[in-house]
Amino acid sequence: MAYAAGMPMVLGLALLAFWLYCLFDVITTPEEETRNLPKVLWVLIVVLLLAVGGLLWLLLGRPRVPSPLAPEAGPGETARPAAPRGPDDDPEFLKDLDRRLRDED
Template sequence: MARLLLILVLLATVFWVYSIVDCAVQPSTRHRGVSKGAWVAIVVLLPVLGGLLWFVVGRSGKRAAKALRAPDDDPDFLQRIGTSSDQDERIRRLEEELAQLDAEDDDPKWHTPPTGPTPAAGATPGAPSAGPDPDGDDTRGQRGAVG
């Protein structure tokens, strides 16, 4: 009987110390009900009962530690994106790059030639050709095709 009582006292002491340490190291945002100091006092003054209360009532889940916020509500995010002058400079550079790309697009070397068969020499544009060309292609540009 004494041995069982000794084991129970040892387990209660380990649980009590673990409860004190867990309560003390949790950030203040993870304490429900009363302040962190009050929870530490409750756990210290009520050894086993205080520890049970801490784990059942006082300790909040990990999800409650940081509430999800939209990026425009997060001050850290807003500080990281920089000032409006940084954004204005970036927009100006992008507009310059677009203007350069547009200027390159006007260059004739970037245009692709029109697709389709080219009319034979002396043929009227838009009129069908008289037959296969000397290479053996028909009017559709297909070699050996009939009709």
């Protein structure tokens, strides 16, 4: 039962770390990327409402990160990830390789 005595302290430190993360995230996010409210209001919400404010920021205010696999598609187009390219698909690499092989002979 001795380990249970420190549990509130661990929970408190976790909440403090979460709150600090959210606060720094709001502060470092550019004004034009915040969603739903101005940046100043988000800072106030996170500071005054602590963990609840941080959760609101993550769910409602934080900018959405576009998927790196889905490039933007125009109207009527389907977004597809680019096919991976290997060195043998690169004409410059093949020319350089051919030149190096000829130089060795």
